[in-house]
Amino acid sequence: xxxxxxxxxxxxxxxxxxxxxxxxxxxxxxxxxxxxxxxxxxxxxxxxxxxxxxxxxxxxxxxxxxxxxxxxxxxxxxxxxxxxxxxxxxxxxxxxxxxxxxxxxxxxxxxxxxxxxxxxxxxxxxxxxx
Amino acid sequence: xxxxxxxxxxxxxxxxxxxxxxxxxxxxxxxxxxxxxxxxxxxxxxxxxxxxxxxxxxxxxxxxxxxxxxxxxxxxxxxxxxxxxxxxxxxxxxxxxxxxxxxxxxxxxxxxxxxxxxxxxxxxxxxxxxxxxxxxxxxxxxxxxxxxxxxxxxxxxxxxxxxxxxxxxxxxxxxxxxxxxxxxxxx
Numbered sequence: 001x002x003x004x005x006x007x008x009x010x011x012x013x014x015x016x017x018x019x020x021x022x023x024x025x026x027x028x029x030x031x032x033x034x035x036x037x038x039x040x041x042x043x044x045x046x047x048x049x050x051x052x053x054x055x056x057x058x059x060x061x062x063x064x065x066x067x068x069x070x071x072x073x074x075x076x077x078x079x080x081x082x083x084x085x086x087x088x089x090x091x092x093x094x095x096x097x098x099x100x101x102x103x104x105x106x107x108x109x110x111x112x113x114x115x116x117x118x119x120x121x122x123x124x125x126x127x128x129x130x
Numbered sequence: 131x132x133x134x135x136x137x138x139x140x141x142x143x144x145x146x147x148x149x150x151x152x153x154x155x156x157x158x159x160x161x162x163x164x165x166x167x168x169x170x171x172x173x174x175x176x177x178x179x180x181x182x183x184x185x186x187x188x189x190x191x192x193x194x195x196x197x198x199x200x201x202x203x204x205x206x207x208x209x210x211x212x213x214x215x216x217x218x219x220x221x222x223x224x225x226x227x228x229x230x231x232x233x234x235x236x237x238x239x240x241x242x243x244x245x246x247x248x249x250x251x252x253x254x255x256x257x258x259x260x261x262x263x264x265x266x267x268x269x270x271x272x273x274x275x276x277x278x279x280x281x282x283x284x285x286x287x288x289x290x291x292x293x294x295x296x297x298x299x300x301x302x303x304x305x306x307x308x309x310x311x312x313x314x315x316x317x
Binding site: 008009012013015016017018019021022023024025028029031032033035036037039040 | 148149151152155156159160163164167168173176177180181184185188189247248251252255266270271273274298301302
């Protein structure tokens with residue numbers, strides 16, 4: 001690619017400096033002012049209801065922490081139990097899996113219940129705010 | 131256009147007199163539409179983008195710190211909007227490599243040739259990578275004032291100068307004959 005010499009630069013300057021000017025259409029200012037008035041007349045955006053949401057958020061945080069603790073405990077216990085089984089009681093593994101399945105099912109049911117309650121609660125909040 | 135008129139209108143709008151915004155619109159509609167037009171080369175779209183720029187200016191009027199001239203703030207806001215609009219929906223351009231060079235640029239008619247050449251250069255500007263195109267558009271829009279172009283783009287002057295230089299070099303590389311011919315004719 002060739003270096004730009006003075007003549008080329010002047011030529012580009014000359015061409016690009018005399019770009020055609022366009023005039024605003026006659027109704028432009030009126031249409032902008034209509035949009036501005038609509039904007040001004042629109043109600044302000046609804047702020048997020050922090051006061052209402054705070055108890056729910058705290059409860060959700062607490063529940064999450066509880067779930068994490070329980071999972072941590074379960075993993076630790078599971079690891080020690082399985083190492084015991086693998087060394088001394090290899091035939092007991094089906095009952096272990098059954099226990100584990102029931103345990104998981106309980107937590108799934110609890111999670112579904114928590115989801116249902118939170119959906120119901122938020123829908124109630126939303127309908128009371130209308 | 132007076133900076134004190136702008137300041138007075140802004141204060142009235144902020145005090146609740148929305149109609150004062152019309153003064154700002156009438157003073158700046160031409161420049162804002164023309165700036166948008168240089169970005170998109172589509173009259174209808176230029177007006178839509180300028181209208182959106184005025185609406186955003188209205189919403190953000192309270193954020194204008196009076197240490198900068200109102201027009202500088204308005205152009206920076208509009209430039210920012212136009213750049214993001216063009217990134218969202220690019221203007222229709224011809225790829226740089228598809229901008230045809232005439233077989234013998236000296237052979238054609240003078241007036242027509244000038245117009246063709248000008249159009250080819252403008253199309254080539256439109257096909258530049260965004261960062262060079264934006265620098266060139268702003269530089270020529272602001273009457274070749276690097277400082278004002280840099281403020282509108284929110285970039286350091288050195289960066290804008292480098293982009294202008296590089297942008298012009300790309301143009302020169304893509305349009306060697308078109309830029310070389312006219313002076314031969316005039317000589």
